[in-house]
Amino acid sequence: MPLCQRCEKKTDTSGHSFAFSHLKQTDCEFCRLVYEGIIAILSPTIPHDSASATFPSFSLDPRKNFDVHILAYGIIVSFWCSWGTICPWSILPTHRAITTLESSEEGSFNTALEWIQDCVAHHNCSDNVSPTLPTRVVNTGLDGSPIRLVDGNSVRHRYMCLSHCWGQERPLMTTTKNISSHLEEIPWSTIPATFKDAILFGRKLDIRYIWIDSLCIIQDSSTDWEIESSKMADIYRNSHITIAATAAKDSRGGLDTCHTRESSVKLRGRTASDKPYDICCQYAMAPMTSAGKDTPGRPIQHPISSIMTLEDYGGAIPVFPLLTRGWVFQERLLSPRFLQCGRDELLWDCRESMHCECGQRPPDLPYNQVSIGMSDSDLLAHKWRKIVEFYCSLNLTYDTDKLPALSGLARQMSEMKSEAAYLAGIWSDSLDLDLLWVPYGPDCSEGKEYLGPSWSWSSSGRRIIYPSVWRSQEHDPSVKVLEVYFEFINAFCTAGTADPNGRVTDGRLVMSVPLFPLIVGSASDNDESYVMRYKNTPFFQRDGSQVHMDKRPSNWRQLFDDFRRRVFLDNIAKRGQLKNKIFSCRLARLEILEDSTYYLVFDARDTIQIEFSLLLEQIDEDKNVFRRIGLLADGRVVEGHKGDAQSWMNEPSCFEKDNERTQITII
Template sequence: MGKDPGCEENILKISSWLGQCLNDHPDCATMASTFIPTRLIEIEESLQGFHLRLRHMTGRDTVPYNALSYCWGGDQEIKCTTTLIDSWIEAIPFDVLPKTIQDAITVCRKLGTKYLWIDSFCIIQDDANDKAIEIAQMPQVYRNAVLTIAAAGAKSVREGFLGERVATETPKEVFQLPFRCSSGEIGSITILKVDESSDPINERAWTLQERLLSARTIEFGSRQLQWICQTPKYEAGFTDGWRKPKESWDPKETLDHEIFRRKFDELGKVQLDRNGATYKSAMKHWYNLVGKYTHRKLTFPTDRILAISGIAELYGRVFGDEYLCGLWKSTLGDALLWKTSLASRNLPRPVKYQGPSWSWTAVNGSVEFPELSFNTTNKKYPEIFSCTTRLVDEKAPYGAIAEASGVLVLTARLLPACVNAETPRSWVYQPKYVVTFLKMNNCGGFGQCEISCDALEPLDSKSDSQGFLPNQVMLCEFWSGPSENHWTAKGLVLRYCAEGEIFSRIGVFEYNTAIAATSGGRTEEEDSVQWSERVDRQHNWFKYCVPRIIAII
C-alpha cells in the first residue's frame, strides 16, 4: 500500500484499469451518444494552477466527463446558488474550494479528463425546480460518466482523499517476524492491527445509488484504492492494497446484474413478464436493496425518497409497474407489511412530512420487508381499490409526493384494540407492546398480541364523537389462516385521524400460535379438518368483523 493515493504510480494504475475496462468489459455500460449533463465543471491548467468554470452543456456535443461521489458532511459552505452561478460561469476560484473538491479536480487533470460533475456545483441548490430536474437526471449522469471518483475515506467535503495514508492507527502494535521463503531465502513478515470499520461513504444514503448507477468507480478508501465495475467477473475489482471484508450491506452484494448490466437506453424495451422468474427475482431484489439503503444516513431526512429515486427509475423501466412512494403497486399486499428494525423503533416520527404513513419513507431508520408471495388468489382481504399520490414535481415521477396526498383506499376487516389498561394516558410507544382486544369469534373473550411500532410517539386520545377510547388502535387484517401446524394473523396497526374512516398507520402486528402462549398448535390426534375447524373457531379473531372501506394517509 502506497502512502500517497494520488502518486504517479497509482495514477498509472488507475489509467491501466480504466483502459482495460473500456476495452475488455462489454458488460459495463458505455457512454450514450446523446446524453450530456446540464452543467459541468471545466478544468484547464494555468500558470497559477487551475482555471475552473461552470459550463452550460445543453445543446453541446457530448464530451467525456467524470463524476464525484462523496460525503457532504453537513450543508455545503460553497455550493451553486442563483446568486453565484453567473460569476461561476466566468471562473470558480480553486484555492477556496473544500479539500475533497480540490482533490477530485487534481485526479481529473492527472487522468487527462477535462470535465467533472459534482452535485453541489452542477445543481442550483436554492432552486427547487432545478433540483427536481437534475435529481431526476442522476441515473444518466452517473451511468454515462466515464469514471466515478469516490472519496470513500473522507467523512466530509472538507477532509479530502489524497492525504497520506497510514497502515495502522496503532503503530506500537506492529511486529516484524522472520520468514523463510519457498526459495530458501530469509525474509520477514509484518503483523499489524488494521481498522476494519466501514469507510464513511458506505454509511451515506445518496452514495449507494451513485455506486450502483456508475458504470465504473475508482474508490479512494482510507486503506486502499479499489476499482469497481459492472462486469461480474471483475466485480471484486482491482486494488493497490489489502482487501477489506465485505460490508454487512455492501453495495456490490445488492447489485442486480439482470438490471444494472443493461445499457441505460435499452431498459425501456425490456419490461419483464410479471409471472416470470426474472421479474419476481428483480422485485425481491428491489425490496432487499431498500432495506439495505435505509441503514444509511442522510444530511436531510426529507431526501429519503429522493436519494433512491435514480435506482427506482431504473427498476421502473423494467417493471412497467406503478411506483407508489417507495413501493410497487403489484406488490402492495405484501410490501405494506414492512416494519422498522428493532434498533430504529425508538426514533421519533419526523416533524417534517416525508411521505404517507403507509410508506417506509414516512419514518427514519432502517426497515425490513416480508417475503413476497406473489400470490393473490387466496387473499380475500384487504382489497386495495386505489392509491392516489400527487407529485411535488411532475418532472420527477420517482421523487417526493406532496403533503396530504398519498391516500390508500381499501376494503378490510378491522378489530378494535386497546393498549394495556394499566398504561397511563401519556403512554409512549415502545419497540414492542401488547394490545388487548375483544375476540370476534365463537370463543369470545379477550385476546392479546404484540405490535411493532414504526416510531416512538405518544398515542393521543381519540375523538369522543367518533366513539374512540383513549389509547385505542385498530388492527387491520391483511392475512389470517392456518399453516400445516399453526395459525397466523398479521396486518397493520392503525389509529383514527379524521372523520370518515380515515386512519394513519402506526405499526404492524403479527400473531402466530407457534410462538404465542397458547394451545393453538396442532395436536397429534387432530387430522387436518379437525385442526382447521378448531383454529378457525379459537383464533380467527376477524371472523365476524364486517369489511369496511377505509382510507390510510
C-alpha cells in the same frame, strides 16, 4: 529456498498445531521471519511468550494468502511478498504495494487505471461512450484552461462524477450570487482538497469534465435543485466513472486520507544466502479491541458485508463516513464504475466485478453493481425491499430527502417493472409484502413537513424491517405468501416536485378489506404492556421492560416467545394519544423458512407463520378514511419445511370467522 519439515506441512489446509516457541528456536529462516512478524503485530496485546500458547498451522486460503490462524485469540495474521521484489519463499503470495493516487511509481493509481481499462475493454458496464453532459459540469483544466463551471446542455462528451460527504463544514457551492463568476473561473485557492484531488485524478485519466453536486446544482434555488435532483439517475448512470471520497468526513479530507500511512508491518532483510526479502504482514482478522485503531499491522477494513446493517458494523462506521449517507447509496448503485478511496486502500465496483488493493475484500457487499440487475418480477420486488431496509438505516440531513435520495433507483427499477406504479416507496404489483414494514429503534420527533402517506415506510422517522426479506438470501426469498385477505382497488400519490419519484404532498390507497374494531388499553393497571384487543383476544406490544423494539432483533421467532400476538406501533410516543376508533385491517399470512437465513438459530425444520394486519386509526367515519398507526402480527412456529396447516386449523386466527370486506381509503 528450502523450508523445514513443519513449514512444508504449513501448506496443508488440514492444519497442524505447534508451540509458539518453536518459531523462535528453529533454525528455519522462514519460521523465524514469521515469529518476528507475529511479535511485531501482537506485542504487547497478546501474551505471546506464554508457555501454554499453541497455534494452528499456516494455511493457504481461497484468496491465496498465507495466513497464521491463532484461534485462542480469534486472530488471523496474513503474510505476503511486496510486488516487484525478490521473494525467497515460493509459498508466499505477491501483492502490489498500496501507495497514493498521486504517486507516479507502481502503486495505487496504476492499479486503479488497470481496473478501469480492464472494465472498458472487457465488460458491458456502460454502452454510452459519448453521453450528453449534465446541465452543468466543471472543466478540469485538462488543456490548461481555467477550472470553471461549464454549460453542458446538448454537448456530448465523457465525464466523471464525485461522491463525497458534505460534513459539518459546507463545501464550496454554486449559488445564484456566484454562478456568474463560477462560469468564468473557480480559483484553485478556493477549491477544497477533495475536489482538487478529484480534478487532478480526472486529468490523469484524460477526462475533461467532472460533475460535483455542490458546484453543478444551484444550491439556493429550490427550482434548480428539484430539476437537477430528478436527473440523478441519468447523471450517475451516464458517467464514465464515479470516484468516492469514502474515508473523508467532509470536502477538506481529500482522496488520499486512506494513504497517510501503510497499515502493514514491513519485514526487510537478507537471508543467510544473501538474498534480499521484503515481506509484509498484518491482521486479516483482529480482536475487536484493536480492529479500529492505528495499531501496527491493523487489519484493512472493508465496507459492510451484506449480512450486516450499519448498527451491526457500528465500530467501523467512522472508517467509511461516506457510506453512512443516504444520498450516496444510489450514487454507488447507479454508477457503471465506482472507485472508492478508503482509509487504507482503493476499492472497485463495476457492474461485472469488485476488487480491492489488498485482495481480501468480502465478495458479498450489499446491493453491489454485480447483483443489482435481474428480470424476474418476484425477485425484483424482493430486491427492492432489501434496498429499502438498508437505505432506511442510513443518514439524511433532511428527512424530506427520504424519497428524493432514492428516486434515481426508483426510476431504474420502474424501467424493469413497467406494469407497476411507484407509490411513495412501494410498488402497486407487490402490495401484499410492500405494506408489511415494521418500524424499530427510538422514536423520532414528528416534523411539520409531510414525508409520505401513512401506509408507506417513507412516513416513518424510524428504521424499518421487512419480514419478507429478513435474513433471507439475496436471490432466494425465504418467504411464501400463503393467503392474501385484501383486494387492491387503486392508489395515487401527488408529486411535490418535478421529480415523479421524489417528494409527495399527498397519497391515498383504496382497498377492499376485512375490517375489525379493536379495544385499546393496558394488560392490567400495573402493567406497562400495551394491548390491542379484538373481542377477548389481546395483542401485546412488548413486555413491561421493553415497550418497543429498540433494535433490530436477531430473528422473528424471538418476538413471539412470550406473546404469540404482537402490536408494532409506528410512533410509540403517541400510544396514549389515540382518541379515534382503532381498527385492524387483515392483509396476509406468510410462511418464513428460518433454515434459509444466514443465522441458523433454530432447528433446521423450523418455520414460522405470521398473519399480518394493518393497525388503523379512523379519521373520517362517513367516508371510511383511515391512517396507519402500526402493524399487528399473529405468529406461531410450525414443524417441517412445508409448514403445518394443522396449527392454524387447531388454533385459527381470531379474525377467521369475520371476513366481510369493506372498501376503505388509507391516507
